[in-house]
Amino acid sequence: MTLLGAEDEGEDRRSLHERIAADLRDEIMSGDLGPGASLPSTAQLKDRFAASNATVQKALHLLKDERLVIGRPGASVTVREHRQRTMRPAAYMAPAASGEPYRWLSEVSGSGARARSALLDVAEEVPPADVAAALRLQPGGLALLRRQLLSIDDEPAELVASYYPLEIARGTALAGRRRIPGGTPTLLAELGYPPGRSVDRVSARVATQEQYRSLRLPGDLPVLRTLRLVLSDRDLPIEATVMVKAGHLYELEYTFVPG
Missing domain, CATH: 1.10.10.10 (Winged helix-like DNA-binding domain superfamily/Winged helix DNA-binding domain)
Known part of the structure; x- marks a missing residue:
């Protein structure tokens, strides 16, 4: 050796x-x-x-x-004019007003770009281990998955997989195979689970095969993977979302206030 x-x-x-x-x-x-x-x-x-x-x-x-x-x-x-976009997650965390689109779409559109979301899949699945732990599921426990692809100016921007506890999601519009007006934060609030505290875990990863294809990545560049846990009253986990975007095209901006 x-x-x-x-x-x-x-x-x-x-x-x-x-x-x-x-x-x-x-x-x-x-x-x-x-x-x-x-x-x-x-x-x-x-x-x-x-x-x-x-x-x-x-x-x-x-x-x-x-x-x-x-x-x-x-x-x-x-x-290129839009060589790298700065995404501000806090700007689209709150529920949208009645009749308004999902805040991610309105925030991106407000910058002059064309934003679109495409629902890819809705199913009950065993989530990845870190998602299951965040939702406090039992080993092998199922969650409702909603997977979508967000696009900006007709280019894929973000692959999103959102998981919900079945006791919250079953029998609601979350389980339907159509987009939700105002986005899931609005619906969760209407269901009695207003989104409260959120926790983001951001990491750089090598893209999986699905991510590579869906985001049309040109090579072996890293992706940014965000695991976001959303909690409602009494710190009840109501949503865990895995968001993946090209690391060379997007950056995340967070604002912190000492407290």
């Missing part, structure tokens, strides 16, 4: 074009290369990274596939 020496520790084993794309991606996501900005020319990138023309072009192709930049042969490559 060969052991890595100290000189090998921390070595970046990615191909050069992947390393170039990683550095440029970071500059785009941090705002150093803002929306509409032109990337350095091919000649400048060749000098900066000591790379061939073909290698630079492969790096740019990756960024195009990731929907971070746009460009065509013979023209400059520019950062």
